[in-house]
Amino acid sequence: MKDSGMIENARSVDRAATIVLVAGMSFILIPLAIAAVTATQPYETFIEAGGLSFALGGHFLDNMEKILSETKLLRQLGNSLAVATIVAVMKVGFCFLAAYALVFFEGKFRRALFAVMIATVMLPLDLRVITTYQIVANVAMPLNWILDATGANWAIEKVAGFRPYFRLSLLDTYFGTAAPIAANCTAVFIFRQFFLTLPKDLPRAAIMDGAGPIRFMIDIVLPLSKTPIVATLLFFFVGAWTNYLWPLVAASTPDQQTAVVGLARIADSDIDEIPQVPLLMAGALFVSFIPVALIAVMQRQIVRGLNLSSR
Amino acid sequence: MLALILMFFYIPVFLAFFWSFFLERPFGGGSEFVGLQNFRRVLSDQEFWRAMWRTLLFMVLAPGTAIGVSLVLALAADRGIRLSHPARNIIIWPKAIAGASIGLVFVFIFNPHLGLFAPLNDLFPGLWNPRIDGTDAYLMLLVAQVWNGIPFNFIILLSGLQSIPDSLAKAAAMDGAGPWRRIIDIQIPLLTPQLFLTFVLEFVGSVVEAFGLIDTMTEGGPGGATTLLVYKIYVDGFKAYDLSGAATQTALLMTAVAIMVALQFRLEKRVKYER
Numbered sequence: 118m119k120d121s122g123m124i125e126n127a128r129s130v131d132r133a134a135t136i137v138l139v140a141g142m143s144f145i146l147i148p149l150a151i152a153a154v155t156a157t158q159p160y161e162t163f164i165e166a167g168g169l170s171f172a173l174g175g176h177f178l179d180n181m182e183k184i185l186s187e188t189k190l191l192r193q194l195g196n197s198l199a200v201a202t203i204v205a206v207m208k209v210g211f212c213f214l215a216a217y218a219l220v221f222f223e224g225k226f227r228r229a230l231f232a233v234m235i236a237t238v239m240l241p242l243d244l245r246v247i248t249t250y251q252i253v254a255n256v257a258m259p260l261n262w263i264l265d266a267t268g269a270n271w272a273i274e275k276v277a278g279f280r281p282y283f284r285l286s287l288l289d290t291y292f293g294t295a296a297p298i299a300a301n302c303t304a305v306f307i308f309r310q311f312f313l314t315l316p317k318d319l320p321r322a323a324i325m326d327g328a329g330p331i332r333f334m335i336d337i338v339l340p341l342s343k344t345p346i347v348a349t350l351l352f353f354f355v356g357a358w359t360n361y362l363w364p365l366v367a368a369s370t371p372d373q374q375t376a377v378v379g380l381a382r383i384a385d386s387d388i389d390e391i392p393q394v395p396l397l398m399a400g401a402l403f404v405s406f407i408p409v410a411l412i413a414v415m416q417r418q419i420v421r422g423l424n425l426s427s428r
Numbered sequence: 429m430l431a432l433i434l435m436f437f438y439i440p441v442f443l444a445f446f447w448s449f450f451l452e453r454p455f456g457g458g459s460e461f462v463g464l465q466n467f468r469r470v471l472s473d474q475e476f477w478r479a480m481w482r483t484l485l486f487m488v489l490a491p492g493t494a495i496g497v498s499l500v501l502a503l504a505a506d507r508g509i510r511l512s513h514p515a516r517n518i519i520i521w522p523k524a525i526a527g528a529s530i531g532l533v534f535v536f537i538f539n540p541h542l543g544l545f546a547p548l549n550d551l552f553p554g555l556w557n558p559r560i561d562g563t564d565a566y567l568m569l570l571v572a573q574v575w576n577g578i579p580f581n582f583i584i585l586l587s588g589l590q591s592i593p594d595s596l597a598k599a600a601a602m603d604g605a606g607p608w609r610r611i612i613d614i615q616i617p618l619l620t621p622q623l624f625l626t627f628v629l630e631f632v633g634s635v636v637e638a639f640g641l642i643d644t645m646t647e648g649g650p651g652g653a654t655t656l657l658v659y660k661i662y663v664d665g666f667k668a669y670d671l672s673g674a675a676t677q678t679a680l681l682m683t684a685v686a687i688m689v690a691l692q693f694r695l696e697k698r699v700k701y702e703r
Contacts (some may be wrong), residue, residue: 127507127607130507130606130607130608131507131509133504134503134504134505134507134509134511135504135509135510135511137500137501137503137504138501138504138505138509138511138512138515139511141497141500141501141504141515141519141578142511142514142515142518142519144575145518145519145521145522145575145578146518148530148533148534148537148575149521149533151533151536151537151544152533155536167541167542167546168539168541168542168543168546169536169537169539169542169543169544169546207429207432210429211429214429215429233433234433236437237433237437239632239685239686239689240437240441240632240682240685240686241632241633241635241636243636243637243639243658244635244636244658244678244681244682244685245437245440245441245444245678245682246661246662246665247444247661247662247665247666247671247674247675247678248439248440248441248443248444248447248675248678249436249440250665250666251440251443251671252435252436252439252440252443253436256435259435259439296432296435296436297436297437297440299432300432300433300435300436300437301437302433355523355524358524358526359524359525359526359527359529360526361526361527361528361639361640361643362636362639362640362643362658362662365643366662366666377526377528377529377640378528380528380529380532381528381529381531381532381640381643381644384532384644392536394536394542397532397536398532398533398536401529401530401532401533404526404529405524405525405526405529408524408525409521409524409525411524412520412521412523412524413517413521413524416516416517416520420583420587423583
């Protein structure tokens with residue numbers, strides 16, 4: 118669009134741009150196309166062809182049926198749905214409130230709070246997976262430390278004759294899988310950026326009308342923030358869905374694993390024979406379908422709502 | 429929620445540093461203060477250094493390639509030609525596909541006997557085999573990581589390009605700067621904040637995001653050629669139950685990442701452009 122109003126010959130650039138885009142889209146689409154074509158082939162044809170071939174096999178539904186009946190991927194898809202939803206709602210809800218407090222309130226601890234949150238963006242969950250696992254395996258661990266450190270345990274031992282040790286594991290639960298992923302404040306920056314673009318007179322006008330901070334948030338800021346809220350919800354939903362390392366360790370039983378982890382476990386099972394590639398490709402499509410459809414349909418809203426340009 | 433951040437962020441970070449000074453027994457068998465012994469053990473381990481170098485190399489190659497490719501794509505999509513529309517949509521699809529899922533697809537595509545290069549291997553036996561050749565495996569990992577990393581950089585860079593005022597391009601055109609010239613002299617310099625953002629995020633991301641790919645594609649092999657630090661920590665901690673070793677490596681890796689991010693922010697102060 119940019120050059121349409123200009124009198125200049127941009128044909129060479131546009132031709133180069135077309136070639137670049139075709140190459141880029143091919144790079145993205147070819148692996149997906151290979152997966153899709155292979156997912157239509159029955160195992161026998163796949164073996165006969167000696168591997169990768171571009172012939173459609175017409176067995177897509179059979180392969181899907183196998184996915185549904187022979188694997189737990191459908192149940193695991195439900196797990197992914199639950200975990201990703203919890204993560205998205207927790208993250209967006211908290212970050213919205215935190216950014217609201219940061220932007221609209223003067224406070225002593227504002228800078229400290231901001232620093233506390235910035236750190237969570239720098240060190241991703243996968244980096245601290247070992248110790249996070251230990252905490253989730255026993256969320257009462259800090260309580261035990263406190264009891265030990267304050268001498269309370271010593272007192273209890275004297276009186277009751279035993280040393281209390283609390284244990285509560287959140288492994289293999291939706292919350293235990295979701296909460297550590299949600300303990301991240303990326304969205305605070307997105308909301309903060311958005312709030313800063315709102316007119317400065319807005320809060321003043323609200324105060325004049327007698328609206329308190331909660332009224333102001335619910336009646337004014339919340340409706341105005343629809344675009345970034347929808348975008349971040351979708352973005353974090355997809356992000357949690359595609360997470361791998363943490364869900365892999367946080368849930369050990371197939372019934373509690375997420376779909377991506379379940380898919381990788383199917384691939385693990387038969388290492389010696391020629392792998393069930395068509396089935397695996399069908400599985401890869403099966404676990405990727407929901408997030409890809411979301412991104413493809415909501416692409417505009419996501420890009421606009423994240424407002425990444427105004428940094 | 430602040431409690432959750434404390435619980436699942438600050439305590440684990442603290443615990444990693446804390447445990448690096450203790451010999452921690454698996455299954456809660458008590459612990460013993462050992463001072464710097466863990467660090468001495470880890471730092472004198474050849475495997476640790478090899479994994480560290482592989483990680484550092486990966487941190488340079490993967491973001492560099494992904495951002496370079498994304499930049500070219502974003503510049504092309506910004507031209508507003510007919511293909512821009514579908515491209516803007518399709519190029520971000522990989523964002524929605526887990527590394528572990530696409531890893532399975534890539535490991536099939538690059539399979540020396542079943543995949544895309546199988547015919548080539550028939551002609552020149554042993555030309556391509558990521559199962560035996562470490563360099564091939566590393567390359568395969570890199571391609572998959574770039575595939576997965578393009579969307580995010582592409583979105584950021586494209587929205588950056590689109591926020592550059594039209595009037596600048598028009599003024600430059602009046603001065604006789606052609607579209608190629610404007611890419612070098614106007615668009616890329618004005619894109620510095622976005623380029624910086626993508627570098628910081630990709631840098632941190634490439635340390636950990638490759639895990640899903642490694643676990644499904646190579647499992648660290650062949651012969652450890654694709655064992656990046658994040659994978660080594662996972663194996664040490666969850667397979668070998670060496671909690672202290674894993675915690676020590678976690679502490680070292682977190683320190684390295686924090687230092688690098690801090691350095692990048694210092695760098696940003698120097699290259700700041702005002703719009």
